[in-house]
Amino acid sequence: MxxxxxxxxxxxxxxxxxxxxxxxxxxxxxxxxPDFRGSNGLWERYERDAFHIDRLQTAPEQFWRTYAQISTELSGEGVDxxxxxxxxxxxxxxxxxxxxxxxxxxxxxxxxxxxxxxxxxxxGQRVICPACSATYASKTVRERVKRGDTPPRCELCDEERILEPSVVLFGExxxxxxxxxxxxxxxxxxxxxxxxxxxxxxxxxxxxxxxxxxxxxxxxxxxxxxxxxxxxxxxxxxxxxxxxxxxxxxxxxxxx
Ligand SMILES: [Zn+2]
Known part of the structure; x- marks a missing residue:
């Protein structure tokens, strides 16, 4: 050009x-x-409520199961x-x-x-503990969730709090x-x-x-x-x- x-x-x-x-x-x-907001976007393939902060708080197990499915795309893994x-x-x-x-x-x-x-x-590459701010790689946490360890909890502090994605969720x-x-x-x-x-x-x-x-x-x-x-x-x-x-x-x- x-x-x-x-x-x-x-x-x-x-x-x-x-x-x-x-x-x-x-x-x-x-x-x-994928374009998250476009016509074939990620948010169109899932219910937005699935990625709402309320769902993480009220149904963390289900939230994490759904989030694990999209976290590869969010984290740009395998993409240059x-x-x-x-x-x-x-x-x-x-x-x-x-x-x-x-x-x-x-x-x-x-x-x-x-x-x-x-x-x-x-x-999207990071997951965080809301208590001690320790960060984990999304990939590691995704694998834990896929093995049935859901909702994933912090292993680095005594609070054992449920981990949260570092991406901004709906409602946040x-x-x-x-x-x-x-x-x-x-x-x-x-x-x-x-x-x-x-x-x-x-x-x-x-x-x-x-x-x-x-x-x-x-x-x-x-x-x-x-x-x-x-x-x-x-x-x-x-x-x-x-x-x-x-x-x-x-x-x-x-x-x-
Ligand atoms: Zn922690």
């Missing part, structure tokens, strides 16, 4: 003091993961990062972007080498710390790039408008029109795996 618009957008990122990327489902689906993840990681390593705020829970940004990743919806608040960090960095950014998000899920959707209201240049890369498309200086209705590597190339070429 080569265009004047692309070169200008690359220039905006290269010249930015603080450029931030926010990634949505489109970045994960490009790696072959794609060129969009790689381009984002390379831009961070070269100091061109400050952080990745993500709505995804699969850990693929970290797998690609991104370090400053703010996970708005938690992480976003992790406060992550949200405040995302908010602060969006507010301080002068370039805000949205990759693969339809910008319909709040409160994540409000972060790019917060940045734009403070004067940041808004770049959107996603197939469909979004509620913020009209406000974007650069609105690429194309695949993240085409546009992000092209932006990275254009930025690298500028440096020589």
């Amino acid at each position: 080569e265009s004047k618009e692309l070169r200008f957008a690359a220039g905006a990122i290269a010249d930015a003091e603080t450029a931030v990327v926010m990634s949505g489902a489109g970045v994960s689906t490009a790696s072959g993961l 990062p794609n060129p969009a993840h790689e381009a984002i990681a390379a831009l961070e390593q070269n100091g061109q972007i400050e952080a990745v705020i993500t709505q995804n829970v699969d850990g693929l940004h970290q797998a690609a080498g991104s370090e400053n990743v703010i996970e708005l919806h938690g992480n 608040q976003l992790p406060e710390h992550a949200f405040y960090r995302a908010h602060a960095i969006a507010q301080n950014s002068d370039v805000f790039l949205v990759a693969g998000s339809s910008l319909t899920v709040e409160p994540a959707a409000s972060l790019p408008s917060l940045a734009a209201n403070r004067g940041a240049t808004l770049i959107i890369v996603t197939h469909d029109r979004t509620p913020l498309s009209d406000r974007a200086e650069y609105d690429f209705r194309a695949d993240v795996t085409d546009v992000l590597p092209s932006l990275r190339r254009a930025i690298t070429e500028r440096e020589y």
Whole structure:
């Protein structure tokens, strides 16, 4: 992909003091993961109530049996990062972007080498003890559940509390710390790039408008029109795996 618009957008990122990327489902689906909210999405295949915090609290045994079935997909196991993840990681390593705020829970940004990743919806690779905060790999806990050890309890403290997924369940608040960090960095950014998000899920959707209201240049890369498309200086209705590597190339070429 080569265009004047692309070169200008690359220039905006290269010249930015603080450029931030926010990634949505489109970045994960490009790696072959299901879109949780789309028409064939994971949440459509199961009752949403199955993943509600109330169910974990009132019927933990059943909650964990169902959760064990989806935790492989949530944790991105057996799936590789794609060129969009790689381009984002390379831009961070070269100091061109400050952080990745993500709505995804699969850990693929970290797998690609991104370090400053703010996970708005938690992480599907981990399970946590609500008493001692010990974390377990999802895979280990899933195997325990499949062997009939359900609901799985913490083995590392005396409380023997029922373990909880690190992903944000329906009915749960976003992790406060992550949200405040995302908010602060969006507010301080002068370039805000949205990759693969339809910008319909709040409160994540409000972060790019917060940045734009403070004067940041808004770049959107996603197939469909979004509620913020009209406000974007650069609105690429194309695949993240085409546009992000092209932006990275254009930025690298500028440096020589
Ligand atoms: Zn514990």
